Amino acid sequence: MQYGVGDRPKRTIQNQVPTTILSSDVERRKRPPPSGELTKSEYREENGRKGIGGLAQGDSNRRWKRSKRSRKQGPTIVWFQGHDLRVADHLALSMALRRGGSIIPVFIWNPDLWSPGEAGRWWLKKSLLSLESDLLALNLKLVIRIDSTTAYETLWQLVKQVEADAVYWHRQYNIATIDREEKLRQTLASTGIDARSLKSELLVEPWELETRFTVLHNYMTAWMNFPPPPMPSPAPAPVPLVKGGNKAVPSLSIDELGLDLPKVREEQYDRVWQPGSKSAIKKLSEFLKGSFKTFGEGRSRRDIYGTSKLSPHLQFGEISPRQVYHFVRSQMTKLGLKTSDKEVEGYARASRAFLKNLCSREFAHHLLYHNPSAANYSLIPHYENFPWSNDNEAWISWTEARTGYPLVDAALRDLKATGWIHNILRYLLASFLTKYLLLPWQHGANRFFNLLVDGDMKSNIVGWQWSFGSNSDSLPVNSLINPVGLARKQDPTGYYVRKWLPELSKLPNKYLHCPWKAPVSVLREAGVGLGVNYPAPIVDASFARQRARNALVVMRGILSGQQPNRWSLILNSEIDSERRSDDPENMSRRENDKQFSRLWQLRSGDQTAIAEQTHPSKPLFVSPTAGVSILNRAEVRNDFSGLTPTQSTAPFRVNGSAYPSSSPTHVATSEDDGNSPKDAGCHESMDLAERNDVMTRMILDENHEFHSFAVYIQKTYELTDNTDRRTSKDYVRLCTLRDQFPRATSQSDERQKITIYKMKTFFGRVLRMEVTGEWDRHNHGGVRGPYVYGLRLRRHKSRNLDTKA
Numbered sequence: 001m002q003y004g005v006g007d008r009p010k011r012t013i014q015n016q017v018p019t020t021i022l023s024s025d026v027e028r029r030k031r032p033p034p035s036g037e038l039t040k041s042e043y044r045e046e047n048g049r050k051g052i053g054g055l056a057q058g059d060s061n062r063r064w065k066r067s068k069r070s071r072k073q074g075p076t077i078v079w080f081q082g083h084d085l086r087v088a089d090h091l092a093l094s095m096a097l098r099r100g101g102s103i104i105p106v107f108i109w110n111p112d113l114w115s116p117g118e119a120g121r122w123w124l125k126k127s128l129l130s131l132e133s134d135l136l137a138l139n140l141k142l143v144i145r146i147d148s149t150t151a152y153e154t155l156w157q158l159v160k161q162v163e164a165d166a167v168y169w170h171r172q173y174n175i176a177t178i179d180r181e182e183k184l185r186q187t188l189a190s191t192g193i194d195a196r197s198l199k200s201e202l203l204v205e206p207w208e209l210e211t212r213f214t215v216l217h218n219y220m221t222a223w224m225n226f227p228p229p230p231m232p233s234p235a236p237a238p239v240p241l242v243k244g245g246n247k248a249v250p251s252l253s254i255d256e257l258g259l260d261l262p263k264v265r266e267e268q269y270d271r272v273w274q275p276g277s278k279s280a281i282k283k284l285s286e287f288l289k290g291s292f293k294t295f296g297e298g299r300s301r302r303d304i305y306g307t308s309k310l311s312p313h314l315q316f317g318e319i320s321p322r323q324v325y326h327f328v329r330s331q332m333t334k335l336g337l338k339t340s341d342k343e344v345e346g347y348a349r350a351s352r353a354f355l356k357n358l359c360s361r362e363f364a365h366h367l368l369y370h371n372p373s374a375a376n377y378s379l380i381p382h383y384e385n386f387p388w389s390n391d392n393e394a395w396i397s398w399t400e401a402r403t404g405y406p407l408v409d410a411a412l413r414d415l416k417a418t419g420w421i422h423n424i425l426r427y428l429l430a431s432f433l434t435k436y437l438l439l440p441w442q443h444g445a446n447r448f449f450n451l452l453v454d455g456d457m458k459s460n461i462v463g464w465q466w467s468f469g470s471n472s473d474s475l476p477v478n479s480l481i482n483p484v485g486l487a488r489k490q491d492p493t494g495y496y497v498r499k500w501l502p503e504l505s506k507l508p509n510k511y512l513h514c515p516w517k518a519p520v521s522v523l524r525e526a527g528v529g530l531g532v533n534y535p536a537p538i539v540d541a542s543f544a545r546q547r548a549r550n551a552l553v554v555m556r557g558i559l560s561g562q563q564p565n566r567w568s569l570i571l572n573s574e575i576d577s578e579r580r581s582d583d584p585e586n587m588s589r590r591e592n593d594k595q596f597s598r599l600w601q602l603r604s605g606d607q608t609a610i611a612e613q614t615h616p617s618k619p620l621f622v623s624p625t626a627g628v629s630i631l632n633r634a635e636v637r638n639d640f641s642g643l644t645p646t647q648s649t650a651p652f653r654v655n656g657s658a659y660p661s662s663s664p665t666h667v668a669t670s671e672d673d674g675n676s677p678k679d680a681g682c683h684e685s686m687d688l689a690e691r692n693d694v695m696t697r698m699i700l701d702e703n704h705e706f707h708s709f710a711v712y713i714q715k716t717y718e719l720t721d722n723t724d725r726r727t728s729k730d731y732v733r734l735c736t737l738r739d740q741f742p743r744a745t746s747q748s749d750e751r752q753k754i755t756i757y758k759m760k761t762f763f764g765r766v767l768r769m770e771v772t773g774e775w776d777r778h779n780h781g782g783v784r785g786p787y788v789y790g791l792r793l794r795r796h797k798s799r800n801l802d803t804k805a
Helices: 040-047 091-099 118-137 153-162 175-190 216-225 263-272 277-289 291-298 311-315 321-335 344-370 381-385 392-399 406-418 423-436 441-451 457-468 483-490 495-500 520-526 541-559 566-572 584-590 688-700 707-716 734-744 756-766
Strands: 076-080 103-109 143-146 166-170 194-198 620-622 717-719 731-733 787-789 791-793
Touching: 076 091, 076 153, 091 103, 091 166, 091 194, 103 118, 103 153, 118 263, 118 277, 118 311, 118 441, 143 153, 153 175, 175 194, 216 344, 263 406, 277 291, 277 311, 277 321, 291 344, 321 344, 344 457, 381 541, 392 406, 392 423, 406 423, 406 441, 406 483, 406 495, 423 441, 423 457, 423 483, 423 541, 441 457, 688 707, 688 717, 707 717, 707 734, 707 756, 731 734, 731 791, 734 756, 734 787
Parallel strands: 076 103, 076 166, 103 143, 166 194
Antiparallel strands: 717 791, 731 787
């Protein structure tokens, strides 16, 4: 179900840029596109087609209206801002080359306006060195400056120093930055300088969509409705040397920017990464020729290589979104696939999943543009009342990879050593910190920003709020992922955990992801001492789940006096199903894979706007050792919001990386359109022992709704850990159970009659097993579902239980 607050009318925001910096709960004034850009009609006239976005792209042959000067044409400044560090498909550089004359590329380092985290600074330095080399090959010298103001004084001084009469740049999409850049453009234009802010780093800018989307599925539908972007421009040819050129322009060296890290960390990153646009193109090309065709299937596995790792290259603009889009499209064209080819479905799934990652990145820009306060506060304001814990020891254990959960600790070590982890692991770490430890998501977001080489504030914030549950497109807080179940699914061979946790390398696979369950003899033989060379779990999973549910009860009590709203809908609704929108098995049934132009079309649905309410300044905190209740809460000022990056000296910073789009996305609150298949249940949220415990309670409770059916299942079948339909061989068709159940039990009791819907509820909601629909027939000889996975027929008769069934 999609939910909103009140009946607030939707606002139409199209082709608008804010004139002032305002908070999210104040209506921003509307304004047409800046006068320094091409209009849509002019763009279509020059390009002969309607390009995606339609503003300030392509070749321009018209003469811009500017004040006439008596002197000859001055130099053109191309302003690189750190998110566009390339020469190929660089619109500002291309426009300067077409204009002719002297060109001065400049990068101005202003950490007060924009600064990556620690790992990001290492990448920025390497990327600048690569850009400097690429520009020198074009006979251009990169000018380096430092600016400590927020009014672009250094750029203005450079304009006057070299007597430039044109300044071109690619705009950024922070609310404050957009406003400052527009004021700069107006100031430059008022003096007769040709100043242009160009669209380049997004395929669809936030104000180009009429609806303020809050759900990725709906945003992607609108995003894909835009015509394909124009073809990217190749790297330009070397520029004829101009007498004097810009060699006489004073410039700092890149080393003087102070981007260095400790030598040990730099050596770690050097072994893993090679920043630069050439490396980005090479990596994308190799990926498309190699593992791309299986990207829709195995990219979330930790024991195989299945991702492109292009996110840091995109973050620093070493490759443009247009280049990525057309590289993928050209790969499909080269394959020459026809609708009858057997491989088309696999490539179609891969293409859709890959482009969805690109869309997710732009969705984060869209959300933060319309909700700038989300950098500090929850997108759903009610979550500002969530009773966080203030357990500093738990925070230290998480940051130092000493949680006692092997996959969590392995992911944290991987992140520290390489500056990158897969999206599903980012989701696991974020979910574990916020739901299992009840620590604020702002803490984790700041930590990620420092450690990730692809740290993007917008994507990071959206990802962390999605993982916690305060994003309108995420699961409720009381839906907790099971780190052990996820580990067995994502790292079934144990390769990943053994790589990063060598102290556990000798443990057998059965206990590798849960060493606390291993017998003492097994631990001794493997050389593992819990609490000695590897920590015991810092929190019990069952206790953590109950504590999270209790925290929601506290928040419900706080909000109980309010009128029905989105929060009450979340609290009062159960998880009917979880749509695995990125599951490769579901793609072919939701989209027409035989038509490439429709590969990524998702369902349409009603749009809801995120509630704009005043955010409380005093969230609630509870002791980690006490049960959660209103009585033991303590009011503490939220001191985490101030850590959002605005100054380069901040102890924590915020990060990003378009996730968890590359893993199956569970959207329990999305309204069904009647066409999309569903999976009734999240099998990762309950392990086998917990399922058996639930079964026992139902069997012993004669008044339970599913008592008789649970007894029947216990006698006839046995539960297994194999609940993933993509790999499981333990499955039973629900129609078979429906037919067998009445014959195996007494016919006098009405509870002996069971429907498909009730069985889906039993296996999906109660036992958290994977249940499919009628569409599930591919691996079953064409016999349509629904099927339940993780259930198999007993090989011998089980002992009778003392019940009345």
